[in-house]
Amino acid sequence: MESKVSEGGLNVTLTIRLLMHGKEVGSIIGKKGETVKKMREESGARINISEGNCPERIVTITGPTDAIFKAFAMIAYKFEEDIINSMSNSTATSKPPVTLRLVVPASQCGSLIGKGGSKIKEIRESTGAQVQVAGDMLPNSTERAVTISGTPDAIIQCVKQICVVMLESPPKGATIPYRPKPASTPVIFAGGQAYTIQGQYAIPHPDQLTKLHQLAMQQTPFPPLGQTTPAFPGEKLPLHSSEEAQNLMGQSPGLDASPPASTHELTIPNDLIGCIIGRQGTKINEIRQMSGAQIKIANATEGSSERQITITGTPANISLAQYLINASSVAPEPYVRSTFTA
Numbered sequence: 615m616e617s618k619v620s621e622g623g624l625n626v627t628l629t630i631r632l633l634m635h636g637k638e639v640g641s642i643i644g645k646k647g648e649t650v651k652k653m654r655e656e657s658g659a660r661i662n663i664s665e666g667n668c669p670e671r672i673v674t675i676t677g678p679t680d681a682i683f684k685a686f687a688m689i690a691y692k693f694e695e696d697i698i699n700s701m702s703n704s705t706a707t708s709k710p711p712v713t714l715r716l717v718v719p720a721s722q723c724g725s726l727i728g729k730g731g732s733k734i735k736e737i738r739e740s741t742g743a744q745v746q747v748a749g750d751m752l753p754n755s756t757e758r759a760v761t762i763s764g765t766p767d768a769i770i771q772c773v774k775q776i777c778v779v780m781l782e783s784p785p786k787g788a789t790i791p792y793r794p795k796p797a798s799t800p801v802i803f804a805g806g807q808a809y810t811i812q813g814q815y816a817i818p819h820p821d822q823l824t825k826l827h828q829l830a831m832q833q834t835p836f837p838p839l840g841q842t843t844p845a846f847p848g849e850k851l852p853l854h855s856s857e858e859a860q861n862l863m864g865q866s867p868g869l870d871a872s873p874p875a876s877t878h879e880l881t882i883p884n885d886l887i888g889c890i891i892g893r894q895g896t897k898i899n900e901i902r903q904m905s906g907a908q909i910k911i912a913n914a915t916e917g918s919s920e921r922q923i924t925i926t927g928t929p930a931n932i933s934l935a936q937y938l939i940n941a942s943s944v945a946p947e948p949y950v951r952s953t954f955t956a
Contacts, residue, residue: 626678626679626781627676627677627678628675628676628677628678628679628682628777628781629674629675629676630674630675630676630682630686630716630773630777631672631673631674631675631716631717631757631791632672632673632674632675632689632714632715632716632717633670633671633672633673633715633716633717633752633759633792633794634670634671634672634673634715635669635670635671636668636669636670636671638693639663639671639673641692641693641696642661642663642673642689642692643663649692650663652688653685653688653689656684656688657677657681657682657684657685657688658677658678658680658681658684659675659676659677659681659682659684659685660674660675660676660677661673661674661675661685662674662676664793664794666794666796667796668794668795668796669794670794671794672717672791672792672793672794679777682773682777683770683773683774686714686769686770686773687766687770689714690712690714690766690769690770691766693712693713693714693766694712694765694766697709697710697712711744711763711764711765712763712764712765712766712769713761713762713763714761714762714763714769714773715759715760715761715762716759716760716761716762716773716776717752717757717758717759717760717791717792718747718757718758718759718760718776718780719756719757719758719785719789720751720756720757720758721756721785721786721787721789722779722780722783722784722785723747723758723760725779725780725782725783726747726760726776726779726780727747733779734747737772737775737776740771740775741764741768741771741772741775742764742765742768742771743762743763743764743765743768743769743771743772744761744762744763744764745760745761745762745772745776746760746761747759747760748760748761752792753792753795754790754792754793755790755791755792755793756788756789756790757789757790757791757792760776762776875926875927875928876926876927876928876929876932877924877925877926878924878925878926878932878936879922879923879924879925880922880923880925880936880939881920881921881922881923882920882921882922882923882939883919883920883921884914884918884919884920884921887911887921889942890911890923890939890942891911892942897942898911901935901938901939901942902935904934904938905927905931905932905934905935905938906927906928906931906934907925907926907927907928907931907932907934907935908925908926908927909923909924909925909926909935910923910924910926911923912924923939
């Protein structure tokens, strides 16, 4: 947060960060970005939304205090509108409160809570909003989530009081901001198409991953994983049990439960081997765990620009290991030379 003194007195410029789920962000952005554009124009605040395919996103609101509070009001009323619209399609009778999550430096949370919880109690009583400060810091950061719930008017009053506290007690030391990480969803393959699991359905994955999978499959005599369960792009595959998920992965528990182990060799350029091994071997260990295959990387040979990787396991293990190795290096063209030994 910054404060700037102008001729007319204290003109305070604030930066407030909000943590939102993907659905909430979609509501704020609106169709073709119309909603967020309107919020920016009418409030006068700068509203930025973090990039990335993450389940959570950071919404940063910057501007003079009046602009900040106008932006918060518009967001709170938009969320209330969403709640009312969702209730029209449900049997719920009581309207749930609007909820916003602020991201606040941990060094300022003590002032926000107050001695013996006195300050947070005062804010709750004077605004009618519920305020909760998370006990733990957000992952890989020195920030905490502060959750505010209530009516839009209560939330606006609550945010005003929180801003006053934060301006009176600036953060101590350096703040490591929270950055949401991309979701790591499981991937399955059926009929040559890659799918990610969302809820009870398998949703077709973007083309890039499918192409990488197909590249890995071209290097092996084994059929693609999940060949027994054909699917078409755009089709949703209901997953009703772990057994069905195993079938989609080409790991039928009943038939051919323990096929004989085989060995497969790959030749990888030296400049890509680091991506596959990862820092302190974390990536190759992850590939071993996910694929269930044994993977050995030969030592570098003097004068050679390539390294040998030997994969041992069932056909499905080897196919998945190959795919994961290809995906780790994300090469645009096929680069793997492979040989197969029964």
